[in-house]
Amino acid sequence: xxxxxxxxxxxxxxxxxxxxxxxxxxxxxxxxxxxxxxxxxxxxxxxxxxxxxxxxxxxxxxxxxxxxxxxxxxxxxxxxxxxxxxxxxxxxxxxxxxxxxxxxxxxxxxxxxxxxxxxxxxxxxxxxxxxxxxxxxxxxxxxxxxxxxxxxxxxxxxxxxxxxxxxxxxxxxxxxxxxxxxxxxxxxxxxxxxxxxxxxxxxxxxxxxxxxxxxxxxxxxxxxxxxxxxxxxxxxxxxxxxxxxxxxxxxxxxxxxxxxxxxxxxxxxxxxxxxxxxxxxxxxxxxxxxxxxxxxxxxxxxxxxxxxxxxxxxxxxxxxxxxxxxxxxxxxxxxxxxxxxxxxxxxxxxxxxxxxxxxxxxxxxxxxxxxxxxxxxxxxxxxxxxxxxxxxxxxxx
Amino acid sequence: xxxxxxxxxxxxxxxxxxxxxxxxxxxxxxxxxxxxxxxxxxxxxxxxxxxxxxxxxxxxxxxxxxxxxxxxxxxxxxxxxxxxxxxxxxxxxxxxxxxxxxxxxxxxxxxxxxxxxxxxxxxxxxxxxxxxxxxxxxxxxxxxxxxxxxxxxxxxxxxxxxxxxxxxxxxxxxxxxxxxxxxxxxxxxxxxxxxxxxxxxxxxxxxxxxxxxxxxxxxxxxxxxxxxxxxxxxxxxxxxxxxxxxxxxxxxxxxxxxxxxxxxxxxxxxxxxxxxxxx
Ligand SMILES: Nc1ncnc2c1ncn2[C@@H]1O[C@H](COP(=O)(O)OP(=O)(O)OP(=O)(O)O)[C@@H](O)[C@H]1O
Ligand SMILES: [Mg+2]
Numbered sequence: 133x134x135x136x137x138x139x140x141x142x143x144x145x146x147x148x149x150x151x152x153x154x155x156x157x158x159x160x161x162x163x164x165x166x167x168x169x170x171x172x173x174x175x176x177x178x179x180x181x182x183x184x185x186x187x188x189x190x191x192x193x194x195x196x197x198x199x200x201x202x203x204x205x206x207x208x209x210x211x212x213x214x215x216x217x218x219x220x221x222x223x224x225x226x227x228x229x230x231x232x233x234x235x236x237x238x239x240x241x242x243x244x245x246x247x248x249x250x251x252x253x254x255x256x257x258x259x260x261x262x263x264x265x266x267x268x269x270x271x272x273x274x275x276x277x278x279x280x281x282x283x284x285x286x287x288x289x290x291x292x293x294x295x296x297x298x299x300x301x302x303x304x305x306x307x308x309x310x311x312x313x314x315x316x317x318x319x320x321x322x323x324x325x326x327x328x329x330x331x332x333x334x335x336x337x338x339x340x341x342x343x344x345x346x347x348x349x350x351x352x353x354x355x356x357x358x359x360x361x362x363x364x365x366x367x368x369x370x371x372x373x374x375x376x377x378x379x380x381x382x383x384x385x386x387x388x389x390x391x392x393x394x395x396x397x398x399x400x401x402x403x404x405x406x407x408x409x410x411x412x413x414x415x416x417x418x419x420x421x422x423x424x425x426x427x428x429x430x431x432x433x434x435x436x437x438x439x440x441x442x443x444x445x446x447x448x449x450x451x452x453x454x455x456x457x458x459x460x461x462x463x464x465x466x467x468x469x470x471x472x473x474x475x476x477x478x479x480x481x482x483x484x485x486x487x488x489x490x491x492x493x494x495x496x497x498x499x500x501x502x503x504x505x506x507x508x509x510x511x512x513x514x515x516x517x518x519x520x521x522x523x524x525x526x527x528x529x
Numbered sequence: 530x531x532x533x534x535x536x537x538x539x540x541x542x543x544x545x546x547x548x549x550x551x552x553x554x555x556x557x558x559x560x561x562x563x564x565x566x567x568x569x570x571x572x573x574x575x576x577x578x579x580x581x582x583x584x585x586x587x588x589x590x591x592x593x594x595x596x597x598x599x600x601x602x603x604x605x606x607x608x609x610x611x612x613x614x615x616x617x618x619x620x621x622x623x624x625x626x627x628x629x630x631x632x633x634x635x636x637x638x639x640x641x642x643x644x645x646x647x648x649x650x651x652x653x654x655x656x657x658x659x660x661x662x663x664x665x666x667x668x669x670x671x672x673x674x675x676x677x678x679x680x681x682x683x684x685x686x687x688x689x690x691x692x693x694x695x696x697x698x699x700x701x702x703x704x705x706x707x708x709x710x711x712x713x714x715x716x717x718x719x720x721x722x723x724x725x726x727x728x729x730x731x732x733x734x735x736x737x738x739x740x741x742x743x744x745x746x747x748x749x750x751x752x753x754x755x756x757x758x759x760x761x762x763x764x765x766x767x768x769x770x771x772x773x774x775x776x777x778x779x780x781x782x783x784x785x786x787x788x789x790x791x792x793x794x795x796x797x798x799x800x801x802x803x804x805x806x807x808x
Contacts, residue, residue, distance in 0.1 A: 183707050205706040212707045218700035222722040231718075232708040279708065 134196025134286040134319055135161045136182060141191035143177050143343070151177040152343040155191070164313050164320045166334030168327060170366070170472035174343040175323040176215075179289045182321060183212050196286060206235070211280035212289040216296070217272050219264040219279070225251075226260040229278040236283070250282045253312075270301045277309070281316060288313070288320040294329065306333060325472070327367050331355070339363055341468070361415060361525040362465035364518060370420050370451065372518070373492040374466070376459035377416045379409045379519075388416055391458035391489075395434045401514040405528050409521075414528065415461040417518035420451065423494035423510040425502075433511040440508045441491060445498070452494045452502050454510060460490035465525050564590075564777035590778035593761065597754050599782055602761035605750075607786070608671050609757060610739045613678035614732050617686045620679065621731065622724055625690030626716060630702075640691060646684030652744075659748060669753040677745060682735045689734075693727040694720075729797065740787060758783040 136159040143152040151174045159165040167175045180186040181193060184205035193200055200208055211232070219228050226247055233243045251257050254274040264272055273293060280288055293309070294302045310333050313320050324330055330337050331351045339346040339354065339362075347359040351367075358364035364372045377388040386406060387396040426435060438454030462485055470477040484490040494510040502508055519528040559575060565582040593599045628640050651658075658677075659668070667673030701723065705715045721728075743759040750756045756764070762779045765772075 183703075185703050185706065205703075206709040206711065208707075209709075210707065212704070214700055214704060216700060218698075218704040220701060220704075220719055222725075231705070231710070235705075235709040235711075235714055279704075283709070 135159060135194075136287055136319060136321065137192075137194040137197075138178075139192040139194070141181065141193060142189045143174070143181060143186065144189045150343055152181070155343075155345055157338060157345065157348055159319055159321060161319055162317045163335045164310070164322060164333060166330040166337045167321060167323045167340060168325060168330040168334075168337055168366075169340035169346075170468060171325060173340040175325070175340060176291055177343075178340075179212070179291050179321060179323050182208075182287065183210055183289055184208050208287075209285050210287040210289055211283065211285040213276045213280050213291065213293045215291045215293070217264075217276040217293075219272060219275055221264055224261050224263060225256060225267070225275050225278075228264065228275055229256075229282050232279060232283045246282055247278075250278045253281075254278050269297050270305065273297060273305060277312070281312065281318075284316075284318070286319065288318050288322075290320065290322045292324050292326075293322075294324070295326070302329075309333070327369065331367065339366060341465070357527070357529075358417075358518065359527055360465070361417075361461065361463060361520050362469065364417050364520065364527075365466055365469045368419055370493045371469075372417045372419050373423065374461040374520075375416045375418075375456065375490070375492070376413060376461055376522070378411070378413055379406065381410055386410070388414075390416065390436065391456065393437060393458075395436060395512075397434065397517070398432060398514040401434075401517045403519075403529055406519055409519075409528060413522050415520040415522055417520060418492075418512055419516065420493040420495045422513040422516035423454075423492065424513070425494075425496045425500045426509050426511045427500075428497065429511045429513075434514055434517075435509045435511050436492075437507065437509050438492065440502055440504050440506055443502055443504055447498060449498055450496045450500055450502065452496050452500075452508065452510070454492045454494055454508060455489055456492050457489050459488060460484045461520075461522070463522070463525055560777050560781055564774055564781050566774055568772045568774045586774050587778045587782070590765070590775050590782060597756065597761065599758070599761055599779060601754060602756055602758045603782070603786065605671070605755045606740060606757040606783075609674045609678070609746075610736055612671065612675040613682070613739050614736050616675060616679040617682055617735050618728055618731060621683055621686030622690050622721060622728065623716060624683075625687045626694055626720060628687065629691045629694035630699075640687075643684045643687040643691075647688060651681050655748065662749065668749050669755065671755065673749060674746065674755075677749065678735075678739050678742075681745075682738065686731050686735060689727055689731055690724065693724060697723060737787070 138155045138157050141152060141155040142150075144150050155178065167178055169175055177186060181188050182195070184200070184203060188201050195208060195210070220231065223231070229247045229250055230243050233246060238246075247260075248257075251260055254277060256271070256274055256278060259267060259271060259275075264275065267275065273296070276293065280290075290309075294305050297305060306329060309322075322329075322333060334351055336348065336350055337354050338348050341362050347354055347363045349357075354363060355367055358367065358372075361374070365374070375390045377390045379386060379388055381387070382394065382396050385397060385399055386402050387394050389395075423436070426433070436454075436456060438456040440452055441455045442453040444451040444453070460481060462481055466481070467478060470481055492510075496502060496510075520526065521528055562577075562579055563575065565584060565586060566579040567583065570577075570579065591599050593602070628636050628643070630636075631639075662668050662673055662677070665673075667676060697720070701719050702715055705719045710718070741759060742757075743763065746757040746760045747763075750760065762776065762783055765776045765779050
């Protein structure tokens with residue numbers, strides 16, 4: 133077991149691509165750290181540097197306190213689960229799992245014993261004689277896991293290990309990997325671009341964008357206190373609602389103008405630096421679950437008006453899509469996150485800008501009386517409003 | 530069932546194809562029938578079935594000409610072919626692996642040299658080669674022939690292997706590296722088995738070239754007891770100029786091992802030519 137430390141690590145590929153910049157963080161002993169971020173943000177590169185498959189351009193990488201920049205992959209004692217598993221196609225499941233042990237020249241008897249034990253742990257006993265190509269996706273995934281855990285390495289590296297599985301299997305394996313990791317207590321770096329995986333599996337999350345660390349913390353910290361617009365939009369589904377607004381003095385405190393609506397801010401919503409922004413445009417963010425039906429709260433809550441364009445009934449709740457006359461927030465960060473979802477999302481964002489109105493999502497009770505087409509107010513939980521500087525994208529705290 | 534109706538046109542087409550196929554069989558027919566006819570009959574009625582098939586001709590052919598028995602030639606052919614092919618596969622695959630994975634300028638230069646080796650006709654260098662081999666004591670023995678063929682066919686072998694390795698995903702090697710395997714283990718346990726399809730191609734291609742080669746064994750082995758089948762068969766022509774039945778019997782004998790090999794290995798061969806690697 134060991135910790136993994138990145139000290140100002142840079143990676144520039146030979147063709148000049150800057151994949152990782154100034155990465156500075158420590159994965160503690162026994163921790164499961166999730167690296168998450170949109171496609172191309174450098175997650176795989178980080179993992180490959182830890183494995184030793186990619187040279188480190190500058191900075192220092194330490195495993196268990198030892199600098200490993202120049203250490204060969206096979207001497208690093210890390211195990212990696214590849215995105216496509218990279219199971220040796222010409223070997224049986226048994227030989228695949230046994231390979232790392234055979235490479236260490238363990239005695240045959242011990243190899244047999246350990247492979248059998250690992251196979252039992254993963255429910256692979258019946259498949260030991262089969263070839264990888266004759267296995268289902270989930271079984272292959274397990275074999276890849278088996279090959280990683282059989283040698284009890286210092287560090288596990290997993291590159292989107294679940295992305296090739298269907299949704300149901302993904303949920304199941306998610307739980308299984310978490311359980312296994314806790315049981316074995318091996319330091320793990322887990323890469324994914326699925327925010328749900330990141331939230332549910334990670335002890336901590338490192339959020340990357342363009343090779344730069346955006347925020348590091350527990351899933352709750354990232355969710356409750358996003359450090360910037362990018363973190364705010366990347367985590368959470370449906371995503372945080374972001375309105376452009378002007379901050380101004382109003383009554384005995386501050387208020388925000390969202391479109392034509394002036395919403396006074398209770399003192400609990402206001403924090404230290406917000407008053408410095410009086411008169412300027414900022415981004416106001418509210419998560420759907422903090423926009424609730426007005427009848428559920430006291431009168432003092434700030435409210436926002438809109439027109440209901442759609443109601444999604446999910447059984448336990450209703451997602452109310454409110455068209456609010458306000459400018460949406462469109463920054464490079466947001467476009468990038470949108471692009472990662474799909475092209476249609478980017479288009480929708482552009483449409484909203486053109487029309488000067490945006491659709492916000494509110495989470496109402498399942499029995500709330502709302503119907504599409506009518507006007508509707510939503511109450512906002514004042515302690516859950518986020519403010520961001522529009523220019524830097526940083527949270528205003 | 531309804532999709533395909535058997536009509537007159539289909540029938541005619543089938544007949545045509547069968548006739549074409551028969552055309553291909555004609556040489557074999559003549560070869561086998563002539564080889565069991567008295568030699569006079571071969572000239573007077575080449576297409577007729579033999580009146581009294583005489584397998585004794587084969588026995589006589591097997592005895593060989595003055596230059597040694599066909600059995601001895603068969604042995605030489607087998608040893609030289611198998612030895613050379615094995616050397617080609619062992620050296621060619623590892624050389625190509627390094628060339629393909631080393632990449633960069635040095636890798637490309639070495640690769641280019643190999644490609645050049647395919648293009649240049651070796652016959653141009655045969656005289657100095659012979660002189661050098663002679664001085665090294667490599668003329669008239671198996672070791673010399675194996676060395677000769679390994680060298681001459683190495684460019685082709687490396688070319689074939691390199692193309693294949695370049696298309697092979699690196700993931701398996703990287704996985705093996707992280708799993709703690711050294712270079713040797715990675716090559717022999719992971720890469721080489723994945724090269725099986727191209728190894729099959731190389732074996733057949735070079736094997737046939739060596740097996741059928743006439744010129745080099747003629748130059749390097751004539752007059753010794755180690756001549757290969759093609760040379761041995763040719764020496765029949767000199768000695769029994771008019772006895773085509775004997776010559777044809779010898780040809781049939783020399784074809785037989787190749788034919789047998791193809792029949793036995795058919796399935797693997799087709800798989801190795803047609804198949805890629807399936808994960
Ligand atoms: N071998 C390489 N040479 C040059 N550039 C590369 C190389 N590998 C990756 N890159 C670039 O480095 C950046 C980071 O790539 P990386 O594969 O680490 O992204 P990722 O976060 O794993 O993305 P994904 O979620 O799509 O797997 C990308 O811009 C990519 O194009
Ligand atoms: Mg990746």
